[in-house]
Amino acid sequence: MTQHEPDDSDERRRSIGSRRNPQTQQAILEAAEALLIEGGVAGFSIEAVARRARAGKPTIYRWWPNKTALLLEVYHRQKVAPVHNDTGKIETDVALFLTHLMAHWGNTGAGQVFRFIVAEAQRDAVAAEALRRYGAERRAQTGKIFTRGIERGELRGDVDAELAAEILSGFAWQRLLTGRLQISAEEASQVARQMVRGLLAPGR
Amino acid sequence: MTQHEPDDSDERRRSIGSRRNPQTQQAILEAAEALLIEGGVAGFSIEAVARRARAGKPTIYRWWPNKTALLLEVYHRQKVAPVHNDTGKIETDVALFLTHLMAHWGNTGAGQVFRFIVAEAQRDAVAAEALRRYGAERRAQTGKIFTRGIERGELRGDVDAELAAEILSGFAWQRLLTGRLQISAEEASQVARQMVRGLLAPGR
Numbered sequence: 001m002t003q004h005e006p007d008d009s010d011e012r013r014r015s016i017g018s019r020r021n022p023q024t025q026q027a028i029l030e031a032a033e034a035l036l037i038e039g040g041v042a043g044f045s046i047e048a049v050a051r052r053a054r055a056g057k058p059t060i061y062r063w064w065p066n067k068t069a070l071l072l073e074v075y076h077r078q079k080v081a082p083v084h085n086d087t088g089k090i091e092t093d094v095a096l097f098l099t100h101l102m103a104h105w106g107n108t109g110a111g112q113v114f115r116f117i118v119a120e121a122q123r124d125a126v127a128a129e130a131l132r133r134y135g136a137e138r139r140a141q142t143g144k145i146f147t148r149g150i151e152r153g154e155l156r157g158d159v160d161a162e163l164a165a166e167i168l169s170g171f172a173w174q175r176l177l178t179g180r181l182q183i184s185a186e187e188a189s190q191v192a193r194q195m196v197r198g199l200l201a202p203g204r
Numbered sequence: 205m206t207q208h209e210p211d212d213s214d215e216r217r218r219s220i221g222s223r224r225n226p227q228t229q230q231a232i233l234e235a236a237e238a239l240l241i242e243g244g245v246a247g248f249s250i251e252a253v254a255r256r257a258r259a260g261k262p263t264i265y266r267w268w269p270n271k272t273a274l275l276l277e278v279y280h281r282q283k284v285a286p287v288h289n290d291t292g293k294i295e296t297d298v299a300l301f302l303t304h305l306m307a308h309w310g311n312t313g314a315g316q317v318f319r320f321i322v323a324e325a326q327r328d329a330v331a332a333e334a335l336r337r338y339g340a341e342r343r344a345q346t347g348k349i350f351t352r353g354i355e356r357g358e359l360r361g362d363v364d365a366e367l368a369a370e371i372l373s374g375f376a377w378q379r380l381l382t383g384r385l386q387i388s389a390e391e392a393s394q395v396a397r398q399m400v401r402g403l404l405a406p407g408r
Contacts, residue, residue: 115326116326116327118322118323118326118381119322119323119324119326119327120323121381121382122319122320122322122323122381123320123323128382128383131382132382132383132384135378135382159398160394160398163394163395163398164398166375166378167371167374167375167395167398167399169378170371170374170375170376170377170378170379171370171371171374171375172374173374173377173378173381174339174370174373174374174377174378175374177322177325177326177377177381178325178332178335178336178339179332179336180336190364190367191367191371194363194364194367194368194371195371195399
């Protein structure tokens, strides 16, 4: 597990086998993040990350099986979780979640990075598995918005909080993947209203 | 507009300029469909379609700006629209829509084709525009499920039918893009229930 590719630099950090070295790991993630900010996803490569972090490519591949897995971790680190808005009203929490997520995707490079990750996951099984795992984690996290609503009696007890989170997240993904991130506060409220208030006429 | 690339076959159908020749168009779409069924999206190329349809590549490119645009039209032709289920009950219509769409994606090659199209749209502006237009058409179509519900008084009059369709479709896309197409009748009903019955506790 200590094999390295032939290496023309003496300055590289040496891995200590398959245990993750937190310092090296941190250096790799920071290098990856800096490269993404500077050049976007187009110029991003394991090669460039290795050079910048002064790490060996095999070290990187030992921890992240491919470029997409590394991108996903960097993407997640950068993400400001809008789950923690707690206005005490589910409709407002959902509208804020949407508004913040769309703005984060649109205003930072994060939307482009995530679009790339989703695209990669359609042709690469390792990326697909990483995205699937990430999606499950996010549903559990975002589900908290709805769990809070159940706990304070605002939502019905038989609501599936993770399913509600999945519906919300699917809406956001489709907007991102079709390049329609502009959302006004009014539109976000209408989405939230239709998601949580139900569509049925009174008495149905 | 009658220029062709040099061509080593005498048998190719000749285009009559930029007007679409319905017979040639039909031959191209049928060739594309047959190739997709035989070899999936991996072996699909404009070159192979041209050969099989005995059409010139420039003829194909005149009508479909790239491979993804052609794929999208073939994908759409194959699709059995599950919008026309009209059980008279919105929850059942939505559950059926989901169940049919997931089964169509999973059981035919259509899911793989659509995943490819979405992935391409993340890196190619022409594909992105084609997908955006297709999405808008689908929202209008799928919106009819909800419009019917409004018309028969089952849904509130202030429901945005296309937005409801978008929420439904976003959910389905995310399932497809994360490879989770297995959906039981019970799960489809729960999704439909949460989408249309609302999540709020009685009296809120």
